[in-house]
Amino acid sequence: MLEISNLTATAGEKDILKGINLTVNAGEVHAIMGPNGSGKSTLAQVLAGHPSYEVTGGTVHFEGEDLLELEPEERAHKGVFLAFQYPIEIPGVSNAYFLRSAYNAMRVARGGEEVDPMEFLDVMEEKLKIVEMDDAMLARSVNMGFSGGEKKRNEILQMAVLEPKLAILDETDSGLDIDALRVVAEGVNKLRRPDNAAIVVTHYQRLLNYIIPDFVHVLAGGRIIRSGGKELALELEEKGYDWLLQEALA
Amino acid sequence: MSMTHWQAAFAARIARDEPQWLAPMRAAAMTSFNALGFPTTALEDWNYTSLSSIAEVPFTVGASASSTTVADLTPYMINAEWPTIVLLNGSYSPSLSSLDSIPAGMLVMDLAQATREQPALMQQHFGTVATSEHAMTSMNTGLMQDGVFVHVPKHVESETPIHILHVSDAAAAMSAKFPRTLIVAEAFAKATVLESFVGMADVAYFTNHVAEVVVGEHATITHTKIQRESDLATHVSTTEVHQARNSHYVNFSMAMGSKLSRTNVYTVLDGDGGGVTLNGLYLGKGTQHTDHQTRIEHAQPNCFSRELYKGVLDDASHAVFNGKVYVHPIAQKTDGKQSNHTLLLSPDARIDTKPQLEIFADDVRCTHGATVGRMDEAGLFYMKSRGVPAETARRLLTYAFAADVLETIENETVKQALEQLTLERYAGSGNNTAHAAREH
């Protein structure tokens, strides 16, 4: 589904990604862990097409297509979704309108028809249940004044509405209380299907108790320095990253 | 061409029979205009806006005959049920006006009728509020022809807006008009007046409008102005307000038309406990020049003033906002807040914003703030990452920027009309995003 090879990227003068290789197949969940500042969010943002990052080398193919050639909205239409580590606030645009614009844009791009606000309400009702979110949140401006946890839930709500093929969750678990963590994780699990995949960026093995990964990767210094199964996360929890960094240097 | 052109127009005017109290006022105004001439950028109040381009244009005073019908006006009525008084190319048009539904007790009539039938009220108020020594106000007083008088007697309250529709059609080409509005709200009265300036044809003309508003004790006037003149028009409008004790005046100025426009809104809070709200939205495109000047004079204690002007400027448009707040030494406990926020959509668009607070009392709270920003790239990327096309995202963010000041308009129908006009500017017509953008 997703094939990243030798991807390098910079922001301004700074080299951040220094040769990423990663293959994600349909049905798989990949966890990416790693120290602060190692380039995890950069990788996620590059996949979504953020204009602040310049890809300086390597390739990314999504279902056989050159992803890097596409505009951010086209990537979304193909089924790539990024849950932001820091969701953006948009004053003046209601969450409901934002969601419906996105939903309709997606339908039209995929050859369908727009739904009217009434029909969309029906869609929303079901999706709100998945993330256990109050519909009062729909009338508010996108993410404005949302608590940290509410913003993260809102990301998952968007994901539920857009039903992506590849979901990239950038620290969606950070800042969540135990109950919210369970809700978010269950939300993600409910949306799991054999024909979609997820990349979950996290610092905590705790999340991986709920969302069981097929692979765990450690990203450090802009490279994936170790990949393993879900037990790697447990090992990291216990020992930290130092031993890996030492090994990588050795 | 010089001032003699206007002097000749004035001479032609005074031939008409006019009441004894009015004629000298007009003559004095004309003398004053002759002495002052058209404002130039040498004047502090006109630093960024020059009328020199029109000073030399031989506009005729009064337009030729026109064939505009009631049906032609439908798109500009906002609500056909409202009492609507139409000034077509500056002249009162009884046949286009519909004044059957004037709320009980209120008077809404053209100035000529008011001068005939309400001489006492007219003499008491006319020319007593618009007293600023401004060339354009003098010019209006000297050359005005038709106008509108709205009187709201004591304790009369109405929610129904009175719509004053200033229309210019193709016959307005190369003409000048000097419409005048007088609104008098007696004690405890409450009314809403909407003034629209509409250009129906792509022709050049000059509008120089003056509105005087008298707000009595405990009275409330809500006054909304929509300026959508022809893109070739020059529009100058001065609203001057006098507020008595515990009165409220709420003004909204929407400016989206004209090649060059200048809107002045001046109020004097001349009694304890009053309040004023001056809000506005300016939308610039092409090479439009849009200037707003507000002046709030806190002349008595315990009054509040609230001011929020927002603007969206595209292409090579240029806007000016100058907000003056003057607090007299005795105006203790004044509570003033002013903000001006502009979104620049193009590198060639420009805003000159100038808050001007002069505070001579010590126990006051006055704040002001101005921001100038560009499209929020983070918000744009966020929307695009959700599949929203770039153009839609831009439009939505632009609309959202403007929408919160429109949100302050109390009358739902007026608010929706202005939301629709804003959307059409950024979305092309036929799009009904306005309600949706705030849907629940």
Ligand SMILES: Nc1ncnc2c1ncn2[C@@H]1O[C@H](COP(=O)(O)OP(=O)(O)OP(=O)(O)O)[C@@H](O)[C@H]1O
């Ligand atoms: N737009 C940018 N301009 C300059 N430097 C940037 C930019 N974005 C990221 N960086 C830098 O690149 C490095 C990687 O940042 P990134 O956000 O990808 O880290 P991360 O692995 O997600 O960290 P965390 O675990 O703290 O979220 C950091 O040193 C960061 O400061």
Ligand SMILES: [Mg+2]
């Ligand atoms: Mg990060």
